Amino acid sequence: MNFYLFIDLVVASLVTGGLYAVVALGLNLQYGLMRIMNIAHGEFLMIGAYLTYTLVRLTGASPLWFIPPMMVVLFLLGLVLHRLIFRRLAATSPSPEAMEARSLIVGFGLMFILQNVAQLIWGGGMSGQAYLDEPVKLGEITVAANRLLVLVVVAAASLALVLVLKKTLLGKAVRGMLQAPLGAMLVGIDTRRLHPACFGLGLALAGLAGGLLSMVYELTPSMGEPYTISALIVITLGGLGNIPGAIAGALLLGLVETFGMYYTSPSMKTLISYGVLVGVLLLRPKGLFAK
Amino acid sequence: MSMRMRVAQPPLPLAGEGRGEGGQRPLAPLPNPLPAGGERGKFGLELEVRELRAGYGGLPVLHGISLCAPVGRTTVLVGANGAGKTTLLKTLAGVMSPVSGSVLLDGKPLAGDTPADRVRRGMALVPEGRHLFPDMSVRENLELGGYLASRAQRDKMLEAVIGIFPRLGERLTQAAGTMSGGEQQMLAIGRALMSRPRLLLLDEPSLGLAPKMVDEMFAALARINRDGTTLLLIEQNVFQALAVADYAYVLSHGEMIAAGAAWELRGNDLIRRVYLGEAIAN
Numbered sequence: 001m002n003f004y005l006f007i008d009l010v011v012a013s014l015v016t017g018g019l020y021a022v023v024a025l026g027l028n029l030q031y032g033l034m035r036i037m038n039i040a041h042g043e044f045l046m047i048g049a050y051l052t053y054t055l056v057r058l059t060g061a062s063p064l065w066f067i068p069p070m071m072v073v074l075f076l077l078g079l080v081l082h083r084l085i086f087r088r089l090a091a092t093s094p095s096p097e098a099m100e101a102r103s104l105i106v107g108f109g110l111m112f113i114l115q116n117v118a119q120l121i122w123g124g125g126m127s128g129q130a131y132l133d134e135p136v137k138l139g140e141i142t143v144a145a146n147r148l149l150v151l152v153v154v155a156a157a158s159l160a161l162v163l164v165l166k167k168t169l170l171g172k173a174v175r176g177m178l179q180a181p182l183g184a185m186l187v188g189i190d191t192r193r194l195h196p197a198c199f200g201l202g203l204a205l206a207g208l209a210g211g212l213l214s215m216v217y218e219l220t221p222s223m224g225e226p227y228t229i230s231a232l233i234v235i236t237l238g239g240l241g242n243i244p245g246a247i248a249g250a251l252l253l254g255l256v257e258t259f260g261m262y263y264t265s266p267s268m269k270t271l272i273s274y275g276v277l278v279g280v281l282l283l284r285p286k287g288l289f290a291k
Numbered sequence: 292m293s294m295r296m297r298v299a300q301p302p303l304p305l306a307g308e309g310r311g312e313g314g315q316r317p318l319a320p321l322p323n324p325l326p327a328g329g330e331r332g333k334f335g336l337e338l339e340v341r342e343l344r345a346g347y348g349g350l351p352v353l354h355g356i357s358l359c360a361p362v363g364r365t366t367v368l369v370g371a372n373g374a375g376k377t378t379l380l381k382t383l384a385g386v387m388s389p390v391s392g393s394v395l396l397d398g399k400p401l402a403g404d405t406p407a408d409r410v411r412r413g414m415a416l417v418p419e420g421r422h423l424f425p426d427m428s429v430r431e432n433l434e435l436g437g438y439l440a441s442r443a444q445r446d447k448m449l450e451a452v453i454g455i456f457p458r459l460g461e462r463l464t465q466a467a468g469t470m471s472g473g474e475q476q477m478l479a480i481g482r483a484l485m486s487r488p489r490l491l492l493l494d495e496p497s498l499g500l501a502p503k504m505v506d507e508m509f510a511a512l513a514r515i516n517r518d519g520t521t522l523l524l525i526e527q528n529v530f531q532a533l534a535v536a537d538y539a540y541v542l543s544h545g546e547m548i549a550a551g552a553a554w555e556l557r558g559n560d561l562i563r564r565v566y567l568g569e570a571i572a573n
Binding site for chain 2: 176179180182183184185187188189
C-alpha cells in the first residue's frame with residue numbers, strides 16, 4: 001500500500017470513528033446513567049441531518065450556522081421525551097433490568113415513528129446537499145474539505161465533552177452518578193434534573209453527527225440505524241459508562257471497518273463490525289479497557 | 292434543660308409493652324444527659340423519629356420505631372443483621388420513602404425532602420458499603436462531597452477534612468477504589484463532612500476494618516462530635532461504639548426494644564443477646 005492511500009484510509013477511519021464517538025458518547029450517558037436502551041438513538045442523528053439539510057435548502061447558507069440551533073432543538077426534544085416517557089418508565093420499573101427491557105421496546109416504537117415521520121416529510125428517497133465538497137492540499141496529502149471539517153468538529157466536540165466531564169463540578173457530578181448512583185444522591189447531586197439534561201445532551205450529540213453527515217453523505221429516513229448499531233458496538237468496546245473508552249473504541253472501530261472494507265469489499269462492513277462485537281464479547285466482555 | 296425533656300420523649304415502644312407479661316423490661320432512657328458544653332449544643336441538629344414504618348415493596352422492615360438523637364451528642368443504634376438499621380438510615384437520608392411516621396430535624400418535619408434537600412438542611416449519611424466514586428481521585432470524591440457548597444466553602448472544608456484525616460491529604464490524587472478499606476472509610480466520612488453536616492449518620496463505619504483502623508476511626512468520630520456535630524451511628528462493634536456514645540438504642544426485628552444512656556447499656560445482658568442475634572421476646 002502506498003503512503004497516500006494509507007493516509008487516505010486513516011483520514012476516512014478518523015472521520016467515521018469520530019462520528020461514531022459523538023453518537024456513542026450520548027448513548028453511553030443515556031444507558032450508563034438511566035439504563036435507557038435507546039435503540040432510536042440513530043433516528044435523532046437522522047432528524048438532525050434532515051433539519052440541517054432543510055434549512056440549508058431553504059436559505060442557501062452554510063450548514064455550520066444551523067448545527068448549533070438544531071442541537072438546541074434536539075436537546076429540548078430530549079427533555080420533553082424524558083419527561084413524557086422515560087421518567088415515567090423509570091418510576092414504574094421495579095429493577096434496572098426491567099428499565100432496560102422496557103426502554104428497548106419504547107425505543108423501537110420511537111424508531112418506527114421517527115422514521116415514518118421523516119418519510120412523510122422528506123420522502124423515502126435519497127436527499128443531499130454536499131457542502132465544501134472540494135479538495136484541500138495539506139502538503140502532499142489531499143483531503144476533501146468537508147471531511148476535514150467533520151473531523152475537526154467531532155474532535156473538538158469530543159474533547160470539549162471530556163474536558164467538561166473531567167474539569168467542571170457538574171461534569172464530575174455526572175461521572176459520580178455513573179460510578180456510584182447512591183453515593184451521588186447522598187452528596188446532594190440532583191438526579192431528577194441531571195438525568196433529563198444528560199438525555200437531551202445525548203440527542204444533541206446525535207444531532208451534531210447528523211448535521212455533519214448532511215454535508216458529506218446522502219440522507220435517507222433509515223440512515224440512523226447503522227449508527228445505533230455502531231454506537232452499541234463502541235460502548236461494548238469501550239466499557240459501559242467509560243467515556244475515554246468510548247472514544248478509543250470508536251476510533252478503533254473506524255479503523256477496523258475502513259481498512260477491513262479496503263482489503264475485502266464495502267459490502268463486508270456489517271460483517272466486520274459484528275465480527276468485532278462478537279470478538280469483544282467472547283474475549284473481553286467488560287470492554288477492552290476493563291481492569 | 293429542654294434537652295433533658297427531649298431525651299425522655301418520645302415514648303419508646305419497649306419490648307414489654309403491648310406484648311403481655313412475657314417481655315423483658317428494658318432500661319428506660321436515662322433522664323440525665325451529660326452537661327452540654329457551650330458551643331456543642333449550638334451547631335448540631337436534633338433528630339427525632341416518630342413511629343416510623345418502612346419497608347421494601349410491601350414487605351415491612353421497620354414496625355413503627357421512635358428515637359431521638361439529641362443535639363451535639365453521639366447516639367448509637369445497635370442490633371443484629373436484618374434488624375432494620377440500614378433501612379432506617381436510608382429512610383432518614385431520603386433514599387427510601389417511609390410508609391408512615393415522621394422524621395423531624397430540629398423540630399421541623401422532613402416529609403417531602405429529596406436527599407439533596409436533606410443535605411442542604413445539614414444532614415449527611417455515610418452509607419454501608421461507602422459508595423465512593425471508585426475511579427475518581429480522593430480530591431474529586433471530596434469535591435463532590437461539597438457539591439452543594441460554594442467553592443470557598445469547599446476549599447475550607449477540604450482543609451478541615453485533611454486536618455481530621457491527614458492520610459487523605461497525602462493521597463489526594465490517588466483513585467479512591469485503589470485505597471485500603473480503612474482509607475476508603477476515612478474518605479467516605481470525609482466526603483460526608485464536606486457538606487459541613489450538623490447531623491452525621493453513619494452505617495457500620497467499622498465494618499471490615501483492621502482493629503487499628505477502627506480505633507483511629509472512632510477517635511476521628513469523637514473529634515467530629517466534639518466540634519458540635521450530632522452523630523447517629525449504627526454499629527456491629529457494640530462495645531467500642533458504646534464507649535464513644537452518649538445514648539444507645541437497641542433494634543430487633545424492626546422494633547426498638549431498649550434505649551438508654553450508653554454507659555448504662557454497656558454492661559447489659561440484653562445487648563449481648565441482641566448483638567448475637569438471639570430471640571428476645573416471644
